[in-house]
Amino acid sequence: MRTIDLRGTRPSTTELLALVPRAATDVxxxxxxxxxxxxxxxxxxxxxxxxxxxxxxxxxxxxxxxxxxxxxxxxxxxxxxxxxxxxxxxxxxxxxxxxxxxxxxxTVLGDGAVVEQRWxxxxxxxxxxxxxxxxxxxxxxxxxxxxxxxxxxxxxxxxxxxxxxxxxxxxxxxxxxxxxxxxxxxxxxxxxxxxxxxxxxxxxxxxxxxxxxxxxxxxxxxxxxxxxxxxxxxxEAGPTDILVIADDAADADFVAADLVSQAEHDELAASVLVTDSAEFAARVVARLEARAEATKHRERVRQAIDGVQSAVVLVDDLEQACDFANAFGAEHLEIQVRDVEAVLARIENAGAIFVGPYSPVSLGDYAAGSNHVLPTGGQSRYAAGLSAATFLRPQQVVRYDEQALREVAPVIAALSAEEDLPAHGEAVTARFDRA
Missing domain, CATH: 3.40.50.1980 (Nitrogenase molybdenum iron protein domain)
Structure with a gap:
């Protein structure tokens, strides 16, 4: 597995986006x-x-x-x-x-003025x-x-x-x-x-x-x-990915096992470790080699972890680790560090987040209760995983009575005139101009 060494640097978001490892897939x-x-x-x-x-x-x-x-x-x-x-x-x-x-x-905005939100x-x-x-x-x-x-x-x-x-x-x-x-x-x-x-x-x-x-x-x-x-x-789902943020308090074998678990999906799967400890990274790589060799789909796993999409990323501190993780936009993000809450507070982009040594991605794949259909390829930077909300559309139901409409009629008239859409205002005044 290749190494990306960011120690001694502070890349901008644009620079981080250029550095993140990605599989060579072109939809x-x-x-x-x-x-x-x-x-x-x-x-x-x-x-x-x-x-x-x-x-x-x-x-x-x-x-x-x-x-x-x-x-x-x-x-x-x-x-x-x-x-x-x-x-x-x-x-x-x-x-x-x-x-x-x-x-x-x-939402009641006044007497006779109601906006209902339904899904x-x-x-x-x-x-x-x-x-x-x-x-x-x-x-x-x-x-x-x-x-x-x-x-x-x-x-x-x-x-x-x-x-x-x-x-x-x-x-x-x-x-x-x-x-x-x-x-x-x-x-x-x-x-x-x-x-x-x-x-x-x-x-x-x-x-x-x-x-x-x-x-x-x-x-x-x-x-x-x-x-x-x-x-x-x-x-647009693509090959799976996992990013693990870990410090030297984590269990190297647990981390290696989790990286292998996602690598067995596909030769283009991405397994990424981000850590502030080079010594810990070396221990994970050693365990990764052993686990990759011992697993059933060893050839697939080997291709995935040796691919350009997989890497060990060395950082100066966990703040920089979070910056990298936010740029990567992982489908699955694991946090295995001493101060979990400090790291979790800085994470913005992830499909699903797995906290602590006993919350592996495999748990979410099957029995956690969370959904495993998640945005891949960095899409968690702007998209969410599958949920009930995927199948819902927010709709607003507007209910105004005559007096409530009369109260906002001047607002509508002023804005419609400014936009040179006078018929909009006339659709309101028509209701009050009758003899």
Whole structure:
């Protein structure tokens, strides 16, 4: 793992943004291939989805829409320990998601002058669960539960068909979806699936959705960018990342284990340690080498930690560590230092924050109750992770009576005249000019 040594310097925010390690992914390069796949689905519907499955997933499903009896059978066939783990995760995520739904507010600005704030769920969403290097039943939970907590009435789910299972959605994905009461599931993946959600596929009975969420590869990210304006999206998800801020009080083996845990996702995953102790950094690197060699996906892990996106960052102090972390905008940020609160107070940008030695990112991936669909690639500098709020739209309901409107009529008249929009003012005075 390479080293970025910032000791003895105080880079500006602009300079830090240029220094942060990033994977060499370019969503824009995937836009035209993704556009072609989306256009094919718009024009040819189910047949295009089947052709794309055969091309990219090496299998042609018997049908794109998963039959209800297949979903029920997958649910009933879940191994008891998987069913129990899923139910416990659902319970925790449901409790945390319910807390994300704001209460309606009523603001009284005067007699007869009221503005009500309400949070209205979108009616229909499309949730994407990837199926590449791993199977992600946890992502089913993380997508579905917040939508349900927000009050979304219609939920469709897509996941790529699996050659290993004869073109069906992975049975664990299907089983957990059924466990959550989802009856509309499609064996489709990649950019075509995102296009199908956005534009609908009449031949499948797939109606267009108002928002698409869920992680995926670069073509899924490109497709999300292309369908914005037709439907809403959560974010353009990319390779996962973890940044650990640690001092010499942290456990080097814990830190190494956490860096490896995210590196096993993808060769482009970013594992970054920021510390004010060179000696501690050396201990972490030693443990990282040992853990990388011992883990099942050692080749994938090795490529990730040796890649340009991963690094040990040496800083003078934890204040500088926070500055670097804010510039990096981690998907997952761990804080393992003596004075946690001092560091936490300086953190502005992170998808999710894991505090202390017994709050590893893996906890958030599964059972913490928090959501693991988070902004990647520095997007946490301006975007939030998936939550019930993702599926809600704030709406203001204005209720003024005649006297309340009369009181602000001069304000409206003055501003509309200044903006040379006299009809705006006339729409108010018309209500009081009648004989």
């Amino acid at each position: 824009s390069a995937a836009l035209e291939p993704a556009r072609a796949l989306i256009d094919a689905v718009r024009e040819h519907g189910e047949s295009a989805l089947l052709d794309q499955a055969e091309r990219f997933d090496r299998v042609r499903p018997a049908s794109v829409r998963v039959p209800a009896d297949e979903l029920e059978a997958a649910r009933d066939a879940l191994a008891p320990e998987i069913r129990d783990a899923a139910l416990r995760t659902i319970e925790r995520v449901r409790a945390a998601s319910a807390a994300q739904v704001p209460a309606p507010e009523r 209205q769920p979108v009616a229909r969403v499309g949730l994407y669960v990837p199926g590449g290097k791993a199977v992600y039943p946890s992502s089913v939970v993380m997508n579905v539960v917040p939508a349900q907590a927000a009050g979304v009435r219609s939920i469709a789910l897509a996941s790529p068909p699996q050659a290993e299972f004869g073109g069906r959605v992975h049975p664990t994905i299907a089983g957990v979806a059924a466990l959550l009461g989802i009856t509309e599931v499609y064996a489709m993946g990649g950019a075509g699936a995102i296009g199908a959600f956005a534009h609908g596929v009449p031949g499948l009975g797939l109606e267009p959705v108002q928002r698409v969420t869920g992680p995926g590869n670069v073509f899924v990210a490109a497709a999300k960018r292309l369908v914005q304006g037709v439907t809403g999206i959560d974010a």
